Amino acid sequence: MSSRDAIVAEIPRLRRYARALTGRADTADDLVQDTLERALEKWRIWQRDRDLRPWLFSIMHNLHVDTRRREGRIEYCDDATLPELLQRADQEDSLELRDLDRALALLPVEQREVLLLVGLEELPYADVARALNVPQGTVMSRLSRARSRLKAILAGEAVPQLKVVKS
Protein backbone atom coordinates (compact mmCIF):
# COMPACT_ATOMS: atom_id res chain seq x y z
CA MET A 1 0.00 0.00 0.00
CA SER A 2 1.39 3.37 -0.96
CA SER A 3 1.65 6.22 1.51
CA ARG A 4 -1.21 7.95 -0.21
CA ASP A 5 -3.47 4.91 -0.03
CA ALA A 6 -2.63 4.30 3.60
CA ILE A 7 -3.50 7.87 4.47
CA VAL A 8 -6.63 7.88 2.33
CA ALA A 9 -7.86 4.80 4.17
CA GLU A 10 -7.75 6.79 7.42
CA ILE A 11 -9.81 9.72 6.12
CA PRO A 12 -13.22 8.47 7.30
CA ARG A 13 -11.95 8.05 10.86
CA LEU A 14 -10.23 11.42 10.83
CA ARG A 15 -13.47 13.01 9.66
CA ARG A 16 -15.52 11.28 12.35
CA TYR A 17 -13.17 12.39 15.08
CA ALA A 18 -12.91 15.94 13.75
CA ARG A 19 -16.69 16.18 13.48
CA ALA A 20 -17.16 15.17 17.09
CA LEU A 21 -14.27 17.34 18.23
CA THR A 22 -15.32 20.55 16.51
CA GLY A 23 -19.06 19.93 16.35
CA ARG A 24 -19.24 21.42 12.85
CA ALA A 25 -18.95 19.67 9.53
CA ASP A 26 -17.18 22.45 7.64
CA THR A 27 -14.68 23.21 10.39
CA ALA A 28 -14.06 19.50 10.77
CA ASP A 29 -13.27 18.98 7.10
CA ASP A 30 -10.96 22.01 7.09
CA LEU A 31 -9.09 20.41 9.94
CA VAL A 32 -8.95 17.07 8.14
CA GLN A 33 -7.66 18.73 4.98
CA ASP A 34 -4.91 20.53 6.88
CA THR A 35 -4.00 17.30 8.61
CA LEU A 36 -3.74 15.39 5.35
CA GLU A 37 -1.63 18.07 3.73
CA ARG A 38 0.73 18.12 6.67
CA ALA A 39 0.89 14.33 6.76
CA LEU A 40 1.78 14.04 3.09
CA GLU A 41 4.44 16.72 3.46
CA LYS A 42 5.97 14.93 6.40
CA TRP A 43 5.59 11.44 5.07
CA ARG A 44 9.20 11.06 4.02
CA ILE A 45 10.51 11.79 7.48
CA TRP A 46 7.90 9.70 9.18
CA GLN A 47 9.34 6.56 10.68
CA ARG A 48 7.47 3.52 9.60
CA ASP A 49 7.81 1.72 12.88
CA ARG A 50 5.30 4.14 14.31
CA ASP A 51 1.63 3.48 13.78
CA LEU A 52 0.03 5.65 11.20
CA ARG A 53 -3.21 6.29 13.06
CA PRO A 54 -1.82 7.82 16.28
CA TRP A 55 0.59 9.82 14.15
CA LEU A 56 -2.26 11.31 12.10
CA PHE A 57 -4.24 12.07 15.25
CA SER A 58 -1.21 13.80 16.74
CA ILE A 59 -0.91 16.02 13.64
CA MET A 60 -4.57 16.84 13.91
CA HIS A 61 -4.24 17.58 17.60
CA ASN A 62 -1.38 20.03 17.03
CA LEU A 63 -3.22 21.81 14.23
CA HIS A 64 -6.36 22.05 16.32
CA VAL A 65 -4.45 23.52 19.23
CA ASP A 66 -2.79 26.05 16.91
CA THR A 67 -6.08 27.08 15.37
CA ARG A 68 -7.76 27.58 18.70
CA ARG A 69 -4.83 29.55 20.00
CA ARG A 70 -4.87 31.81 16.96
CA GLU A 71 -8.55 32.43 17.22
CA GLY A 72 -8.64 32.94 20.98
CA ARG A 73 -11.54 30.57 20.85
CA ILE A 74 -14.71 31.12 22.77
CA GLU A 75 -16.03 27.93 24.24
CA TYR A 76 -19.58 28.30 23.16
CA CYS A 77 -21.88 26.86 20.61
CA ASP A 78 -25.29 28.34 19.93
CA ASP A 79 -28.22 26.64 18.31
CA ALA A 80 -27.62 28.20 14.93
CA THR A 81 -24.15 26.77 14.60
CA LEU A 82 -24.98 23.28 15.77
CA PRO A 83 -24.33 20.78 13.00
CA GLU A 84 -26.95 19.32 10.73
CA LEU A 85 -28.17 16.06 12.07
CA LEU A 86 -26.99 12.98 10.28
CA GLN A 87 -29.70 10.72 8.98
CA ARG A 88 -29.63 7.16 10.13
CA ALA A 89 -32.32 4.56 10.25
CA ASP A 90 -31.67 3.86 13.91
CA GLN A 91 -31.37 7.50 14.78
CA GLU A 92 -32.09 8.54 18.30
CA ASP A 93 -34.42 11.29 19.14
CA SER A 94 -32.97 14.35 17.44
CA LEU A 95 -33.13 16.37 20.62
CA GLU A 96 -30.86 13.86 22.26
CA LEU A 97 -28.36 14.12 19.41
CA ARG A 98 -28.30 17.85 19.68
CA ASP A 99 -27.75 17.49 23.39
CA LEU A 100 -24.71 15.34 22.79
CA ASP A 101 -23.15 17.92 20.48
CA ARG A 102 -23.82 20.58 23.01
CA ALA A 103 -22.59 18.49 25.88
CA LEU A 104 -19.31 17.74 24.10
CA ALA A 105 -18.87 21.41 23.32
CA LEU A 106 -19.13 22.09 27.04
CA LEU A 107 -16.26 19.78 27.93
CA PRO A 108 -12.82 21.38 28.14
CA VAL A 109 -11.07 20.56 24.90
CA GLU A 110 -8.36 18.44 26.58
CA GLN A 111 -11.03 16.25 28.12
CA ARG A 112 -13.06 16.11 24.92
CA GLU A 113 -10.05 14.92 22.93
CA VAL A 114 -9.30 12.08 25.34
CA LEU A 115 -12.92 11.05 25.62
CA LEU A 116 -13.30 10.89 21.83
CA LEU A 117 -9.99 9.17 21.12
CA VAL A 118 -10.81 6.50 23.69
CA GLY A 119 -14.59 6.18 23.47
CA LEU A 120 -15.14 6.85 19.77
CA GLU A 121 -11.85 6.06 18.05
CA GLU A 122 -11.04 3.24 20.47
CA LEU A 123 -7.34 3.97 20.52
CA PRO A 124 -5.22 2.17 23.14
CA TYR A 125 -4.37 4.52 26.01
CA ALA A 126 -0.69 4.46 25.06
CA ASP A 127 -1.57 5.68 21.56
CA VAL A 128 -3.77 8.44 22.96
CA ALA A 129 -0.83 9.56 25.11
CA ARG A 130 1.41 9.61 22.04
CA ALA A 131 -1.12 11.44 19.89
CA LEU A 132 -1.61 14.15 22.51
CA ASN A 133 2.00 14.14 23.67
CA VAL A 134 1.16 13.75 27.35
CA PRO A 135 1.96 10.98 29.85
CA GLN A 136 -0.48 8.09 30.06
CA GLY A 137 -1.34 9.05 33.63
CA THR A 138 -2.62 12.37 32.32
CA VAL A 139 -4.73 10.55 29.75
CA MET A 140 -6.32 8.48 32.51
CA SER A 141 -7.10 11.43 34.76
CA ARG A 142 -8.57 13.43 31.86
CA LEU A 143 -10.63 10.43 30.83
CA SER A 144 -12.00 10.06 34.31
CA ARG A 145 -12.89 13.74 34.59
CA ALA A 146 -14.39 13.80 31.11
CA ARG A 147 -16.67 10.88 31.85
CA SER A 148 -17.92 12.31 35.12
CA ARG A 149 -18.46 15.69 33.60
CA LEU A 150 -20.25 14.41 30.51
CA LYS A 151 -22.54 12.41 32.71
CA ALA A 152 -23.35 15.49 34.78
CA ILE A 153 -23.95 17.63 31.70
CA LEU A 154 -26.23 15.06 30.09
CA ALA A 155 -28.13 14.72 33.34
CA GLY A 156 -28.63 18.47 33.32
CA GLU A 157 -26.54 18.98 36.41
CA ALA A 158 -23.92 21.23 34.90
CA VAL A 159 -25.00 24.69 33.93
CA PRO A 160 -23.64 25.65 30.50
CA GLN A 161 -21.40 28.65 30.79
CA LEU A 162 -19.51 30.85 28.46
CA LYS A 163 -15.85 30.32 28.93
CA VAL A 164 -13.26 32.35 27.10
CA VAL A 165 -9.98 30.59 26.59
CA LYS A 166 -7.09 32.98 26.65
CA SER A 167 -4.62 32.84 23.85
Next chain:
Amino acid sequence: MNAPISEEDLHAYADGQLDAARLTQVETWLASHPERRAQVEGWRAQSAKLHRHYDAVLDEPIPARLMPPANQSHWFEARHFAAIAWLMLGSVIGFVLRGEPAHEQVTGLASTSLPHMAAVAHVVYTPEVRHPVEVAADQEAHLVAWLSKRLGAQLKPPQLSEASYQLVGGRLLPGDQGEVAQFMYENQDKMRLTLYIQPQVASKATAADASFRYANEKGVDVFYWTEDRFGYALSGKSGREEMLKLATLVYRQIKP
Protein backbone atom coordinates in the same frame (compact mmCIF):
# COMPACT_ATOMS: atom_id res chain seq x y z
CA MET B 1 -0.78 -11.27 41.74
CA ASN B 2 -3.88 -9.53 42.91
CA ALA B 3 -3.24 -5.82 42.96
CA PRO B 4 -6.19 -3.81 44.28
CA ILE B 5 -8.65 -2.74 41.62
CA SER B 6 -7.99 0.87 40.69
CA GLU B 7 -10.02 3.51 38.89
CA GLU B 8 -7.74 2.96 35.90
CA ASP B 9 -8.61 -0.71 35.86
CA LEU B 10 -12.27 0.16 35.71
CA HIS B 11 -11.80 2.49 32.75
CA ALA B 12 -9.64 -0.09 31.00
CA TYR B 13 -12.36 -2.65 31.68
CA ALA B 14 -15.02 -0.38 30.20
CA ASP B 15 -12.82 0.24 27.16
CA GLY B 16 -11.85 -3.38 26.60
CA GLN B 17 -8.17 -2.62 27.21
CA LEU B 18 -7.43 -5.17 29.94
CA ASP B 19 -5.53 -8.38 29.42
CA ALA B 20 -7.39 -11.62 30.04
CA ALA B 21 -6.02 -12.26 33.53
CA ARG B 22 -6.81 -8.80 34.86
CA LEU B 23 -10.17 -8.84 33.12
CA THR B 24 -11.25 -11.83 35.17
CA GLN B 25 -10.11 -10.19 38.40
CA VAL B 26 -11.97 -6.98 37.65
CA GLU B 27 -15.11 -8.87 36.68
CA THR B 28 -15.05 -10.80 39.92
CA TRP B 29 -14.56 -7.62 41.89
CA LEU B 30 -17.37 -5.82 40.07
CA ALA B 31 -19.76 -8.65 40.87
CA SER B 32 -19.60 -7.61 44.50
CA HIS B 33 -19.55 -3.85 43.85
CA PRO B 34 -22.81 -3.03 42.09
CA GLU B 35 -22.41 0.73 42.34
CA ARG B 36 -19.09 0.66 40.55
CA ARG B 37 -20.52 -1.80 38.06
CA ALA B 38 -23.29 0.69 37.26
CA GLN B 39 -20.68 3.41 36.82
CA VAL B 40 -18.74 1.27 34.34
CA GLU B 41 -21.95 0.52 32.44
CA GLY B 42 -22.59 4.26 32.30
CA TRP B 43 -19.19 4.85 30.71
CA ARG B 44 -19.87 2.17 28.15
CA ALA B 45 -23.22 3.74 27.40
CA GLN B 46 -21.46 7.06 26.77
CA SER B 47 -19.13 5.44 24.25
CA ALA B 48 -22.04 3.71 22.56
CA LYS B 49 -23.81 7.04 22.33
CA LEU B 50 -20.77 8.61 20.67
CA HIS B 51 -20.76 5.83 18.11
CA ARG B 52 -24.49 6.14 17.44
CA HIS B 53 -24.13 9.81 16.81
CA TYR B 54 -20.91 10.05 14.87
CA ASP B 55 -20.43 6.72 13.06
CA ALA B 56 -22.62 7.97 10.24
CA VAL B 57 -19.66 10.15 9.20
CA LEU B 58 -17.77 6.98 8.27
CA ASP B 59 -20.39 6.17 5.65
CA GLU B 60 -20.40 9.58 4.04
CA PRO B 61 -18.61 9.88 0.73
CA ILE B 62 -15.29 11.62 1.19
CA PRO B 63 -15.48 15.18 -0.16
CA ALA B 64 -13.33 15.59 -3.25
CA ARG B 65 -11.30 18.36 -1.69
CA LEU B 66 -9.98 15.93 0.91
CA MET B 67 -8.70 13.39 -1.57
CA PRO B 68 -4.99 13.85 -2.16
CA PRO B 69 -4.03 13.59 -5.83
CA ALA B 70 -2.27 10.47 -6.98
CA ASN B 71 1.01 12.30 -7.56
CA GLN B 72 0.91 13.93 -4.11
CA SER B 73 1.97 17.27 -5.51
CA HIS B 74 -0.97 19.59 -5.22
CA TRP B 75 -4.49 19.41 -3.98
CA PHE B 76 -7.18 19.44 -6.59
CA GLU B 77 -8.64 22.82 -6.93
CA ALA B 78 -12.25 23.15 -6.00
CA ARG B 79 -13.02 25.16 -9.09
CA HIS B 80 -11.75 22.36 -11.28
CA PHE B 81 -14.37 20.09 -9.79
CA ALA B 82 -17.00 22.75 -9.99
CA ALA B 83 -16.34 23.08 -13.71
CA ILE B 84 -16.73 19.34 -14.23
CA ALA B 85 -19.88 19.28 -12.12
CA TRP B 86 -21.43 22.00 -14.29
CA LEU B 87 -20.43 20.16 -17.41
CA MET B 88 -22.06 17.01 -16.07
CA LEU B 89 -25.18 18.82 -15.02
CA GLY B 90 -25.47 20.31 -18.47
CA SER B 91 -25.07 16.91 -20.01
CA VAL B 92 -27.73 15.37 -17.79
CA ILE B 93 -30.18 18.14 -18.56
CA GLY B 94 -29.37 17.83 -22.22
CA PHE B 95 -30.00 14.14 -22.07
CA VAL B 96 -33.30 14.48 -20.30
CA LEU B 97 -34.51 17.17 -22.68
CA ARG B 98 -33.58 15.14 -25.69
CA GLY B 99 -36.18 12.61 -24.63
CA GLU B 100 -35.04 9.65 -26.65
CA PRO B 101 -32.54 6.91 -25.91
CA ALA B 102 -28.99 7.74 -26.79
CA HIS B 103 -27.79 5.34 -29.38
CA GLU B 104 -24.20 6.03 -28.89
CA GLN B 105 -21.48 6.09 -31.41
CA VAL B 106 -18.98 5.08 -28.88
CA THR B 107 -15.82 7.12 -28.72
CA GLY B 108 -14.31 6.52 -25.29
CA LEU B 109 -11.99 3.67 -24.53
CA ALA B 110 -13.61 0.48 -23.38
CA SER B 111 -17.04 2.00 -23.34
CA THR B 112 -18.26 -0.47 -25.92
CA SER B 113 -18.08 -3.21 -23.44
CA LEU B 114 -18.91 -1.31 -20.25
CA PRO B 115 -22.73 -1.40 -20.44
CA HIS B 116 -22.68 -4.85 -21.91
CA MET B 117 -20.37 -6.29 -19.27
CA ALA B 118 -22.31 -4.52 -16.55
CA ALA B 119 -25.61 -5.89 -17.81
CA VAL B 120 -24.20 -9.40 -18.04
CA ALA B 121 -22.87 -9.20 -14.50
CA HIS B 122 -26.24 -7.84 -13.41
CA VAL B 123 -28.12 -10.71 -15.00
CA VAL B 124 -25.75 -13.31 -13.59
CA TYR B 125 -25.78 -12.21 -9.96
CA THR B 126 -29.07 -10.50 -9.20
CA PRO B 127 -31.17 -13.70 -9.31
CA GLU B 128 -28.92 -15.28 -6.68
CA VAL B 129 -30.78 -15.94 -3.48
CA ARG B 130 -28.06 -17.37 -1.29
CA HIS B 131 -24.91 -15.82 -2.71
CA PRO B 132 -25.76 -12.55 -4.40
CA VAL B 133 -22.57 -10.94 -3.09
CA GLU B 134 -19.18 -12.05 -1.85
CA VAL B 135 -19.07 -9.65 1.07
CA ALA B 136 -22.31 -8.50 2.61
CA ALA B 137 -23.19 -4.98 3.66
CA ASP B 138 -22.93 -5.83 7.35
CA GLN B 139 -19.18 -5.92 6.76
CA GLU B 140 -19.15 -2.73 4.78
CA ALA B 141 -15.84 -1.45 6.13
CA HIS B 142 -14.13 -4.66 5.09
CA LEU B 143 -15.91 -4.67 1.73
CA VAL B 144 -14.81 -1.12 0.99
CA ALA B 145 -11.24 -1.67 2.10
CA TRP B 146 -10.93 -4.83 0.08
CA LEU B 147 -12.39 -3.55 -3.17
CA SER B 148 -10.53 -0.26 -2.82
CA LYS B 149 -7.30 -2.15 -2.48
CA ARG B 150 -7.97 -4.35 -5.47
CA LEU B 151 -9.03 -1.50 -7.72
CA GLY B 152 -6.25 0.75 -6.48
CA ALA B 153 -8.40 3.69 -5.41
CA GLN B 154 -10.70 4.59 -2.59
CA LEU B 155 -14.18 3.35 -3.41
CA LYS B 156 -17.33 4.13 -1.56
CA PRO B 157 -20.66 2.47 -2.26
CA PRO B 158 -23.18 5.30 -2.65
CA GLN B 159 -26.08 5.46 -0.23
CA LEU B 160 -29.35 4.98 -2.06
CA SER B 161 -31.59 4.87 0.97
CA GLU B 162 -33.41 8.03 -0.09
CA ALA B 163 -34.58 6.01 -3.08
CA SER B 164 -35.38 3.11 -0.73
CA TYR B 165 -32.55 0.93 -1.91
CA GLN B 166 -30.21 -0.63 0.64
CA LEU B 167 -26.75 -1.96 -0.01
CA VAL B 168 -26.68 -5.76 -0.15
CA GLY B 169 -22.92 -6.01 -0.54
CA GLY B 170 -20.37 -6.36 -3.27
CA ARG B 171 -18.04 -8.56 -5.18
CA LEU B 172 -14.91 -8.51 -7.26
CA LEU B 173 -15.22 -9.50 -10.89
CA PRO B 174 -12.85 -9.99 -13.79
CA GLY B 175 -13.27 -7.32 -16.45
CA ASP B 176 -11.66 -7.08 -19.84
CA GLN B 177 -8.93 -4.87 -18.39
CA GLY B 178 -8.54 -6.33 -14.92
CA GLU B 179 -10.48 -6.09 -11.71
CA VAL B 180 -13.98 -4.72 -11.59
CA ALA B 181 -16.13 -4.08 -8.54
CA GLN B 182 -19.84 -4.68 -8.35
CA PHE B 183 -22.07 -3.30 -5.60
CA MET B 184 -25.59 -4.62 -5.28
CA TYR B 185 -28.63 -2.86 -3.86
CA GLU B 186 -32.11 -4.05 -3.12
CA ASN B 187 -35.40 -2.39 -2.23
CA GLN B 188 -38.33 -3.69 -0.21
CA ASP B 189 -39.89 -5.21 -3.31
CA LYS B 190 -36.70 -7.22 -3.82
CA MET B 191 -35.84 -5.22 -6.93
CA ARG B 192 -32.11 -5.23 -7.35
CA LEU B 193 -29.67 -2.74 -8.80
CA THR B 194 -26.02 -3.21 -9.49
CA LEU B 195 -23.32 -0.61 -9.77
CA TYR B 196 -20.41 -1.78 -11.87
CA ILE B 197 -17.13 0.09 -11.40
CA GLN B 198 -14.35 -0.45 -13.84
CA PRO B 199 -10.96 1.26 -13.78
CA GLN B 200 -10.30 2.90 -17.13
CA VAL B 201 -7.03 2.99 -18.94
CA ALA B 202 -5.76 6.53 -19.00
CA SER B 203 -7.78 8.60 -21.41
CA LYS B 204 -8.45 12.21 -21.97
CA ALA B 205 -11.82 13.21 -20.66
CA THR B 206 -13.97 14.54 -23.44
CA ALA B 207 -17.34 16.19 -23.28
CA ALA B 208 -18.78 12.98 -24.66
CA ASP B 209 -17.28 10.98 -21.82
CA ALA B 210 -18.61 13.33 -19.23
CA SER B 211 -22.23 12.50 -19.82
CA PHE B 212 -24.75 9.89 -18.93
CA ARG B 213 -25.37 7.35 -21.59
CA TYR B 214 -28.13 4.86 -21.77
CA ALA B 215 -28.25 1.38 -23.13
CA ASN B 216 -30.82 -1.36 -23.00
CA GLU B 217 -29.08 -4.68 -22.96
CA LYS B 218 -31.61 -7.47 -23.35
CA GLY B 219 -34.14 -5.84 -21.06
CA VAL B 220 -31.66 -4.44 -18.56
CA ASP B 221 -31.55 -0.66 -18.37
CA VAL B 222 -28.00 0.57 -18.03
CA PHE B 223 -26.90 4.12 -17.40
CA TYR B 224 -23.17 4.53 -17.70
CA TRP B 225 -20.62 7.26 -17.59
CA THR B 226 -16.93 7.91 -17.13
CA GLU B 227 -15.59 9.88 -14.25
CA ASP B 228 -11.98 10.44 -13.36
CA ARG B 229 -10.27 7.08 -13.76
CA PHE B 230 -13.37 4.93 -13.64
CA GLY B 231 -16.21 3.82 -15.79
CA TYR B 232 -19.49 3.43 -13.92
CA ALA B 233 -22.57 1.54 -14.99
CA LEU B 234 -25.78 1.30 -13.05
CA SER B 235 -27.98 -1.60 -14.15
CA GLY B 236 -31.52 -2.47 -13.22
CA LYS B 237 -34.93 -3.31 -14.52
CA SER B 238 -37.04 -0.59 -12.96
CA GLY B 239 -37.51 1.44 -16.13
CA ARG B 240 -35.50 4.15 -17.78
CA GLU B 241 -36.86 7.12 -15.87
CA GLU B 242 -36.40 5.53 -12.49
CA MET B 243 -32.93 4.36 -13.48
CA LEU B 244 -31.96 7.86 -14.54
CA LYS B 245 -33.00 9.18 -11.14
CA LEU B 246 -30.99 6.49 -9.42
CA ALA B 247 -27.98 7.06 -11.65
CA THR B 248 -28.11 10.76 -10.86
CA LEU B 249 -28.18 9.93 -7.18
CA VAL B 250 -25.16 7.69 -7.58
CA TYR B 251 -23.33 10.22 -9.66
CA ARG B 252 -23.84 13.01 -7.15
CA GLN B 253 -22.27 10.95 -4.40
CA ILE B 254 -19.34 9.81 -6.42
CA LYS B 255 -18.40 13.39 -7.20
CA PRO B 256 -19.95 15.65 -4.59
